[in-house]
Amino acid sequence: xxxxxxxxxxxxxxxxxxxxxxxxxxxxxxxxxxxxxxxxxxxxxxxxxxxxxxxxxxxxxxxxxxxxxxxxxxxxxxxxxxxxxxxxxxxxxxxxxxxxxxxxxxxxxxxxxxxxxxxxxxxxxxxxxxxxxxxxxxxxxxxxxxxxxxxxxxxxxxxxxxxxxxxxxxxxxxxxxxxxxxxxxxxxxxxxxxxxxxxxxxxxxxxxxxxxxxxxxxxxxxxxxxxxxxxxxxxxxxxxxxxxxxxxxxxxxxxxxxxxxxxxxxxxxxxxxxxxxxxxxxxxxxxxxxxxxxxxxxxxxxxxxxxxxxxxx
Amino acid sequence: xxxxxxxxxxxxxxxxxxxxxxxxxxxxxxxxxxxxxxxxxxxxxxxxxxxxxxxxxxxxxxxxxxxxxxxxxxxxxxxxxxxxxxxxxxxxxxxxxxxxxxxxxxxxxxxxxxxxxxxxxxxxxxxxxxxxxxxxxxxxxxxxxxxxxxxxxxxxxxxxxxxxxxxxxxxxxxxxxxxxxxxxxxxxxx
Numbered sequence: 465x466x467x468x469x470x471x472x473x474x475x476x477x478x479x480x481x482x483x484x485x486x487x488x489x490x491x492x493x494x495x496x497x498x499x500x501x502x503x504x505x506x507x508x509x510x511x512x513x514x515x516x517x518x519x520x521x522x523x524x525x526x527x528x529x530x531x532x533x534x535x536x537x538x539x540x541x542x543x544x545x546x547x548x549x550x551x552x553x554x555x556x557x558x559x560x561x562x563x564x565x566x567x568x569x570x571x572x573x574x575x576x577x578x579x580x581x582x583x584x585x586x587x588x589x590x591x592x593x594x595x596x597x598x599x600x601x602x603x604x605x606x607x608x609x610x611x612x613x614x615x616x617x618x619x620x621x622x623x624x625x626x627x628x629x630x631x632x633x634x635x636x637x638x639x640x641x642x643x644x645x646x647x648x649x650x651x652x653x654x655x656x657x658x659x660x661x662x663x664x665x666x667x668x669x670x671x672x673x674x675x676x677x678x679x680x681x682x683x684x685x686x687x688x689x690x691x692x693x694x695x696x697x698x699x700x701x702x703x704x705x706x707x708x709x710x711x712x713x714x715x716x717x718x719x720x721x722x723x724x725x726x727x728x729x730x731x732x733x734x735x736x737x738x739x740x741x742x743x744x745x746x747x748x749x750x751x752x753x754x755x756x757x758x759x760x761x762x763x764x765x766x767x768x769x770x771x772x773x774x775x776x777x
Numbered sequence: 778x779x780x781x782x783x784x785x786x787x788x789x790x791x792x793x794x795x796x797x798x799x800x801x802x803x804x805x806x807x808x809x810x811x812x813x814x815x816x817x818x819x820x821x822x823x824x825x826x827x828x829x830x831x832x833x834x835x836x837x838x839x840x841x842x843x844x845x846x847x848x849x850x851x852x853x854x855x856x857x858x859x860x861x862x863x864x865x866x867x868x869x870x871x872x873x874x875x876x877x878x879x880x881x882x883x884x885x886x887x888x889x890x891x892x893x894x895x896x897x898x899x900x901x902x903x904x905x906x907x908x909x910x911x912x913x914x915x916x917x918x919x920x921x922x923x924x925x926x927x928x929x930x931x932x933x934x935x936x937x938x939x940x941x942x943x944x945x946x947x948x949x950x951x952x953x954x955x956x957x958x959x960x961x962x963x964x965x966x967x
Contacts (some may be wrong), residue, residue: 690957694890696889696928698926699959702930703959706930708958724958724959727962728961729852730828
C-alpha cells in the first residue's frame with residue numbers, strides 16, 4: 465500500500481521508518497509546516513535527518529499530501545479535544561477522496577466517532593484506529609474478532625506515564641513530585657504531564673473502547689475522570705500493608721466510561737508495573753481475556769498503524 | 778488485627794484468569810502450639826491463589842481441644858475457596874469454620890486529603906449510619922504531619938449485595954468532607 469503520513473512526531477517518523485519492513489511505501493510525509501512527496505516512495509533516512517536538523521521534512525507545502533498518490537492516509541498529528549481539528553478535517557478529506565484512513569490520533573475517534581462513521585459510510589474508504597488504544601496491544605482487533613456483542617466490559621491500565629509514577633511511588637516510597645521529575649528525566653513523562661496524570665489520555669482511550677463496544681455515542685464529556693495527583697505515597701503504603709496497590713484504571717461499560725485511581729490486588733493481573741499497559745476484556749462465553757504490552761512509543765504505536773494498513777489490503 | 782503480606786505470589790490465579798473477581802473469606806483454624814505451625818498453615822492459602830488479608834492469632838486462648846485458635850481473612854476467586862479449604866485439611870490443619878463470613882461482603886477503601894480537618898471519627902460515623910456497614914478496621918498514615926495530605930484505609934463489613942450502595946455512601950461522605958476516595962475495582966460487577 466502507498467501511505468500518506470500526516471504528523472512527524474514519534475509515531476509518524478516510525479511509520480515512515482518501518483513501512484518498508486511491512487511491505488508498504490510512504491509516498492507523502494508532512495509535519496505542520498512542510499511536506500516531502502515522492503510517487504516512487506520516500507527514502508526514510510534523508511527525510512528523518514532533515515526533520516532533525518532543520519525541523520522540516522521537505523520542500524513541499526503540507527497541502528501537497530492530499531494531491532499525492534496514496535491509498536491510505538495515516539493521521540498521526542497530535543490529539544486535540546473538542547472538534548478534534550485539524551485531524552478530523554484531514555480524515556474527512558481523505559475519505560471524500562475515497563481513500564482509506566488509519567488513525568494514531570485519538571481526537572477524531574474519541575470526540576467525533578459518530579461523525580467519523582457517517583463520513584466512512586459515504587466513502588469507498590475504510591477507517592481503522594488500532595493505534596489509538598494501548599499502543600502495540602491489539603485491543604481493537606481482539607474486540608473485532610470476538611465481536612463487540614460478545615464483550616460485556618473492557619478495563620485496564622491505559623496510561624504508561626501514570627502507571628510508572630504510581631508503581632515507582634509504591635515500590636520506592638517516593639513522593640509524587642519526585643517520581644514525576646524522574647519520569648520526565650527518563651522521557652517517560654512529558655514536560656507538561658497534565659494529559660497523562662489527570663487521566664485525560666486514559667479516558668480518551670476508554671471512550672474509544674466504549675464507542676467500539678456500543679456502536680458510538682460517547683465522547684470525553686461522557687466520561688467520569690479522576691487523575692492520580694490526589695494519591696499520596698501514604699495511601700500506597702496503606703494499600704501495600706493490605707496486600708493491595710493503587711493503579712489508574714479505566715473502565716468502558718455499556719453505562720459509561722470511568723477513569724480513576726483504584727485499589728487492586730498487589731500481585732494481581734492488573735497491577736502491571738512501569739510503563740506497561742494491560743487491557744482486560746470480559747467476554748460472554750470465554751471468560752476473561754488479558755492482553756498486556758507496551759502502550760506507547762514510536763515504533764510500538766507504528767506497529768499498530770502498519771498492522772491496520774495490512775488489514776486494508 | 779495485623780496486616781500480612783501474602784509472601785507467595787498467587788501465580789495460578791493469574792495464569793488461568795478464571796471467573797469472577799476475588800471475594801473475602803474468613804476461616805477459623807486451630808493450630809498446635811509449635812514453631813512453624815502458623816506458617817505451614819498459611820501456605821495452602823497462598824499456594825492456591827488466595828491473597829492473605831489479615832491473621833488474628835489468638836495466643837492465650839485455647840480451643841476445647843487445647844489448641845490455639847487462628848482467624849485468617851483472605852480473598853480469592855469464588856471458585857478457589859473450596860480448593861483452599863480442602864488444601865488446608867489435606868495439609869493436616871484443622872479448619873473449625875469456613876465460609877461463614879462475619880459479614881456477607883467486605884470492602885476496603887482509601888481516603889486521602891486533609892483527614893484532620895475532616896474529622897475522621899465523624900467520617901466513620903457517617904459512613905456506618907449511611908451505609909448500614911461496619912468499619913471493622915481502620916489504619917491512618919500521616920507521615921508529613923497534620924498539615925499535609927494524609928491517608929486512611931477503611932475496611933467495611935457490609936451485607937451481601939450492599940457493596941455498591943456502601944461505596945456510594947463512602948463517595949458522598951468523602952465529597953462532603955473534601956476527601957478523595959480510592960475505591961476497589963469491583964471486577965465482578967461489570
